[in-house]
Amino acid sequence: MAAKQETAAAVRSVEQYKYGFVTDIESEKAPKGLSEDIIRFISAKKNEPEWMLEWRLKAYRYWLALGDEEPKWAKLNYPKIDYQDSYYYAAPKQKLASMDEVDPKLLETYKKLGIPLAEQAVLAGVAVDAVFDSVSVATTYKKKLEEMGVIFKPISEAVHSHPELVKKYLGSVVPYTDNFFAALNSAVFTDGSFVYIPKGLRCPMELSTYFRINEKNTGQFERTLIIADEGAYVSYLEGCTAPQRDENQLHAAVVELITLDDAEIKYSTVQNWYPGDAEGKGGIYNFVTKRGACRGKNSKIMWTQVETGSAITWKYPSCILQGDNSVGEFYSVAITNNHQQADTGTKMIHLGANTRSKIISKGISAGKADNTYRGLVRIGPRADGARNYTQCDSLLIGDKCGAHTVPYIESRNPTAQTEHEATTSKISEDQLFYCQQRGMTEEEAVSLIVNGFCREVLQTLPMEFAVEAQKLVGISLEGSVG
């Protein structure tokens, strides 16, 4: 108990600061570092039930036992992360009931980032669960969704309001023993979204969370859990931005998706966190575990990601195709420029009969960046009639970058069919010449050509995202030619 009080005292003593582009709102922080006390503190802050704390502690102990065993197999190069040099809890002080109560300064920040929250909610018909640092501050359209039986709320609230669902599904797709970063996340996650779509409901609006890293030196450990019950459908959007800063920030999120019979989840991400400057200084370290389980028959999970930000991206949104006839799809555009490094891909684990998967990955590498596709297609012995199609294309811009493809194909069923294709190319002089001859600048031409290269993926994005993503593609490659 004494230790806990000390921790709380230390929290009070941590001062606020003003720092460039960072919004100055009062926030509470736990002291730097990670220990069982900090985890107890986070849990106490969230007023969590005992079972939740126990789970966190188990995860923490597992993580501790892993020692320095960060996964090393990815083609990534970064300085050693000091996990004791980070804050694991930071939250805006008051909880707000509606948009009107949101701190105008916070809204200002969103505007700077080009996310007019209120406007977007109204105009685009999107219910927004905005996450500022680690705690959800505003949830809109909550009532309307509630009437239909949709549960869309911060996971910290869901722990109280729907403990049976959280208990049943949390960690069931990504157990805390899954990997180093999943264990870390399970121990210290502060908040994230919880979505439950009831039987037979087609969620009428796209659900969206904007993540945003704000506190200096605060690792973000989001935890998202989405369950689509029998026959349900939901499209979920995740977008991320972060202000410019010099220090590397650690982000280790976990996303779990579950579809029961005939259900479908479409999960789209646009990630444009701070990638570091042109010299490779700063930028976000993004170690994400995203996985969906198609538990039910005829269910479907579709991942679409546009990854343009972060200094380090380590991310493999995957599908476990358990139910017969279930479908997994993965569409990815990963753009790396300057000194960015991305090691991303997917895993399609075919367990049920007649399961199908499709992987379309487009990697674009410019500047001094490295871009790796790493994927696994595994066909289990019972996956009769399973089908996989994989296509990975890489585009190199300039002769100082790298593009790598590391696919694993493991088949144990004769009736299954897998196909994998990969190509590597560059933007041809002819294409550039053609565009420039028609009055485009070289940069515009590159943006156009690259957008064409990614079209297959971008067109799977919901409308609002597709527009943003197309612009992003152009912006991300600024300075890569000429």
Next chain:
Amino acid sequence: MKQSALLDHPFGARYAAALPAADAARQDARETLALEGLPGPKREEWRFTPLRGLAKIPFIPAASADDIDVCDLPADVPRFTDAHRIVLVNGVYRADLSDTASETGLTVTEAKTPDHGVDAPLAVLNAAYMSGGVTISVRGVVAKPVHLVSIGAAGAEPAAFHPRLAIAVAPAAKLTILETHHGLPGQPYFSNPVTTISVGTAGVLRRYVLVREDSEAFHLATTVADVAADAKFDAFHLGLGGALVRQEISVDFVGEGAAVRLNGAYALMGRAHHDFTTFMNHDMPNCTSSQVFKGVVDGESRGVYQGRVLVARHAQKTDGQQLHKALFLSRGPQIDCKPELEIYADDVKCAHGATTGELDPDHLFYLAARGIDPQAARLLLVQGFLADALENVDDAVVRDILSGEISGWLMRKASA
């Protein structure tokens, strides 16, 4: 919780004690082996090919076994008429079984020491206990091909041998070589050959390899090749059996304009395990590498293809292609495939493809509709699938020999 990346293995002090004292090169390798051991399943390059089974067998050096006597070529070794024949029994050159009429430009000598350092873990094991082998040097155009026959045999105890082969093709020289690896049934034997190849400027080497070891045998072959400017290295590897077979081939491009074709096929039944591991190190501009591998798997067998193509920053205008196609013939086998591209140059053409599946029911129906019984139809389609791979073998005589080997495999399968 942690699994070691190393395996305990039988090639320690007991094994060494059966052999005469080692020279400096072998002693060096033994020290490295003691430190690094054999790769365990945690080692990425070995994740699909576990050596646990091998490591459990108490092998003795074949050279120290006095109860092995092979005095003639086994009947099932293909006869390559009109070729120089070099025979190794348990890795040791046998002049009495060989037939190398002198030809200008061709020099065959017995290899004595493992003088070429190769880093691969199995090559370290080879260097530690290397007990024989041959060096083939070629100047000018050698018209008559070379047929190298390797016979493995164990006596009352499982035996291992670690031969060195060196093939040196001088600038503008030309050689065709067929290597066939066979064995006698009985106790398991372990063949661990290391082949070093150098093809000089504008030289041409065609190398064809057949591995049809005994069904209890282990065969882990490491090949490293240096290919100089404008040289051609054309290889085809056929794997038709052995309990555990790995053919690891790595090619270094050391001059501009070199062209390498590395093709292969495997056909497996029973509990056979076959692994093709390739590495194309494109360290020079304007080189091409092309790989086509095809495999059929039956019974409880396991086929592995892992190929890596590395294109260095300065290796512009590289053309690197990889293709692996695998065909299942039954329920039970496993296929693992990992075609890897690592590219640092922008003006390159690199692609890979991989497929797995079973025989196309439409094709079977087509043949059935023409009165061909299903069993024969399946064999016909499998033969067609593998024959396609053989198209890449330029030498007509060798192609016939390999084609005969594939037919033999199909007959064995049909009667199994």
